Amino acid sequence: KQPKGEQPPPPVVHYHMNNVTTSNDPIQNRETVLILTPLSRFYPQYFENLLSLTYPHELISVGFIIPKDAVGNQATRELQEQIAKTQSGTEKKRFASITILRQDFDPPLQTQAEAERHRLEKQKIRRAAMAKARNSLLFTTLGPTTSWVLWLDSDIIETPPTLIQDLAMHDKPIIVPNCFQRFFDREKNAWDVRPYDYNSWIDSETAQELASAMQPDDILLEGYSEMATYRSLMAFMYDDDRNDVHKEVPLDGVGGTALLVKADVHRDGAMFPPFAFYHLIETEGFAKMASRLGWQSWGLPNYFVSCAGMTII
Amino acid sequence: KQPKGEQPPPPVVHYHMNNVTTSNDPIQNRETVLILTPLSRFYPQYFENLLSLTYPHELISVGFIIPKDAVGNQATRELQEQIAKTQSGTEKKRFASITILRQDFDPPLQTQAEAERHRLEKQKIRRAAMAKARNSLLFTTLGPTTSWVLWLDSDIIETPPTLIQDLAMHDKPIIVPNCFQRFFDREKNAWDVRPYDYNSWIDSETAQELASAMQPDDILLEGYSEMATYRSLMAFMYDDDRNDVHKEVPLDGVGGTALLVKADVHRDGAMFPPFAFYHLIETEGFAKMASRLGWQSWGLPNYFVSCAGMTII
């Protein structure tokens, strides 16, 4: 019994980290998942897809980081409207907790009008800003009981509802599905998908040689003709029939559009380098850093998720 | 009003990161401090010193990470006994919250019996294990409202009670006092102190040249005669009179015995590399990583803290 006017003792919490498992049957083992989304634009289909995930929502916490500008304010309003509905709606749909961080640093220049020769330099600045946003979100939301972290970009509008289970059953430290983009094909007069994520790759000797000739702060970027890396891109490794959705390939670089990571990989220190790390940055640098810590990345070339199509050709 | 049998909606928390300030007057601005201690052995004087810090305890959270071995079990018991007393005692002494993590990885070999020629390799393994312990602790306890992180080793047995305010008033991203070790001087028949922390230094050309000739995974270590770096060690930069306790020197490497860091430095991604990073590791690698992120480290050569003296000579 507390003497009058006294507060109860503040919390003392004791965690045994070896009880926080990551297994190929995470639901059975009640493993918690932290879904992290850097968000600059709100897509209603992103949220619908999030809600339709069949992993038990009471085991899922969600974290967002949103730039502090007009576009970010709008995205925050739209997001909060959906969250308010979800979190006060059907219990089964509710997530364990939701955190929204408003970024305190300036997002990089948005204008696309600069001369072509600045493309690479601008890309580096953009990726560095994204890396810092991911790190801020990660460092402030990861807890002692988190088993898995699912990175999910805000333009991912469709995944199988069993995404988390499907990725986790591989029991890999880092695993990434193949992200395709929707587009409207005018010739066929129909929607189609095309490879989108060029950040998931197997390294090449050419890329290694390019890197070794670079200045310390230079970075290798995929998808620029003036810098042909001859890396093997997972985007093009799918089989036409896609019968074996669980085909695995080891990767040296990963994209962050949808990326499942064992929380221990992050807890060991693997983050998203906002600077040139072995001439790599952001999610590609993350894969390299994880590999320096002894964790291998894997990809599922036949397992597709889709991101919003911004363009119609 | 909730329908019968329904749970209240789970938490949705919204943080504006720019409201989390770090200023030279942190008490006035009610800035929260997270004290992080990797702990393998419990010193009662460490805890007494912690309790005697005059920074408002309700603004302080404390986190420990302790190895999961027999020695760690003993340290945990001793720590918990002290915590139980504090957190149920005088309200003014209580901390906002306390987290204890038990490490889920094997601590490195403790035996000191190996041959002399293995010293450097063993030191690298030990520092890498320490780095991972620090990262685990950091990634799981840093929150969205933390302003400052104070790293404090468990063998720090005496600091000025105003340590946090004294360091914070410099308003630096990273700042480190000068850590001295107590020892009993048999000749003078009295206790004395001697320089202890060789990880806080200003880089030298010699060290740069040594590094550039190294293999990628090799690391530079301070205090080994076979690897004379000619770095300027803060340990020896104190003035004899120590009149100006607030004298600042810019540093390239820092030790972690007592180290105040603005939480934003960590949130940007600065962690303790458990691998060779520019041929540096752990706290020294942290200073380098922070500098790659644009954050400068500083030292206070005349501001002393003391760590436990293990040897009597």
Ligand SMILES: Nc1nc2c(ncn2[C@@H]2O[C@H](COP(=O)(O)OP(=O)(O)O)[C@@H](O)[C@H]2O)c(=O)[nH]1
């Ligand atoms: N917090 C934050 N999120 C951003 C920023 N820029 C983009 N994003 C989000 O980061 C993810 C990747 O951005 P996107 O523009 O789709 O990059 P791309 O797929 O690599 O072309 C998406 O979820 C965006 O909503 C930013 O400056 N701050």
Ligand SMILES: Nc1nc2c(ncn2[C@@H]2O[C@H](COP(=O)(O)OP(=O)(O)O)[C@@H](O)[C@H]2O)c(=O)[nH]1
């Ligand atoms: N969690 C954890 N803490 C450790 C381990 N080894 C040492 N420590 C703690 O880490 C800090 C630095 O260790 P110490 O032996 O004093 O290193 P030194 O001062 O560099 O010689 C102290 O607070 C130790 O209690 C370990 O394996 N795990």
Ligand SMILES: [Mn+2]
């Ligand atoms: Mn995208």
Ligand SMILES: [Mn+2]
């Ligand atoms: Mn020590």
